[in-house]
Amino acid sequence: MDISEPVRLGQYRLPDGRDLAWAEWGPEDGTPVLLCPGAATSRRLGFGTGAVDALGIRLISVDRPGVGASDPAPGRTLDSFAADIAGLRRDILGTAELAAVGYSAGGPFALACAAAGVAARAAVVAGADEFASSHDGLPEDLRAMVELAAADPAAAERSFAEFGSAEALWQLITSCSPPVDLAVYRSPEFEPVFRQALAEGFAQGPAGYARDTLLAMSRWPFAVADVRTPVDLWYGGLDTSPSHSPDHGTTLAGRLPSARHHLVPDAGGALLWTHAEPILRTLLGADH
Incomplete structure (x- = not known):
């Protein structure tokens, strides 16, 4: 498990004047x-x-x-995030092809980049499926969140903001985690870095988290079946x-024509850190 401080930090000025913070x-x-x-x-946890x-x-x-040090964008969408990344790619990376990896709630954002053609390859690691496309197999509390997001998006976003805090999210993550993940999350080298990243993530308050959650729980603005970019799906059996x-990515894999399901x-949900090297190798187009 490798985690370390970023080598470089910066801000990218978007055309509308917002800053996007990166590490x-x-x-x-x-x-x-x-x-x-x-x-x-926050961006500081790699x-x-x-x-x-x-x-x-x-x-x-x-x-x-x-979230973190990036300026807010009220009413943002998965598509607008992909547009932000398209600008960053064009102005900072030039002609280099970009791969994207989305962890947990970041999964829909990585897929949005793939759907928009911003990312030439993608990986979703312990990622959220498009829960709004099917309620089958969802636990009652998750189903209720999806239904509220569909019926009254503004009320859902307010509800997510009322819950959102670094401590509440830490307690939720650890309460839902199996022993194999708790061994990672509560390890002395990981817990302080993870908790600092959560504190930084809520530095502007809970609005960014609430918007992210609403977007993940709502219908996505792109058809998953139309994504032709190669996508590797990584899930831990534990x-x-x-x-x-709920089904460790099986449903999502069935809807993505270019998916490889690992x-x-x-492994548990922390496989982004416990299996980092094989995940990175697939993003280079190499088998693990």
């Missing part, structure tokens, strides 16, 4: 890989940071609008968080 690891001339972090987790130099990967983690995927039997 980087690895060589500046490496293959660019965009990290879409989990819910309300993954596989001990492997990126050897793999020649430039890992770029971006705070979504209203993961017990239904908000990742189910790691002895």
Whole structure:
């Protein structure tokens, strides 16, 4: 499990005057890989940071609008996030192809980049499915969130904001995690970094987290079946968080024509950190 402080930090000024905050690891001339972090987790928490130099990967983690140090964008969508990343790619990366990896609640954002053609390859790791497309198998509390998001999006967003705080999210994550994940989350080298990333994620308040959650719980603005970009789906067989995927990505894999489904039997939801190198290798187009 490799985590370390970012090598570089910066801000990208978008055409509308907003700033998008980013962090980087690895060589500046490496293959660019965009990290879409989990819910309300700031850009400072990377993954596989001990492997990126050897793999020649430039890992770029971006705070979504209203989260961490990125300026808010009221009414933003999954599509508008992909447009933001398209600008960053054009102005900072030039002609280099971009791969995207979305962890947990970041999964829909990585898929949005793939659907828009911004990312040439994508990975979803313990990612949320499009729960609004099917209620089958959803636990009651998750089903209620999806139904509220469909019936009254504004009320749902307010509800998510009322819940949202760094401590509440930490308690939710650890209460839903199996022992294999708790061993990661509560380890002395990981817990303080993770909790700091959550605190930074809520630095502007809960609005960014609430918007992210609404977008994940609502119908996505693109058809998953139309995504032709190669997508690797990674799930841990021991993961017990239904908000990742009640069926460990099987339904999502069936809807994505270009998907490769990796189910790691002895891993949990923290496989972004426990299996970082094989995930990164697939983003380079290499088999694990």
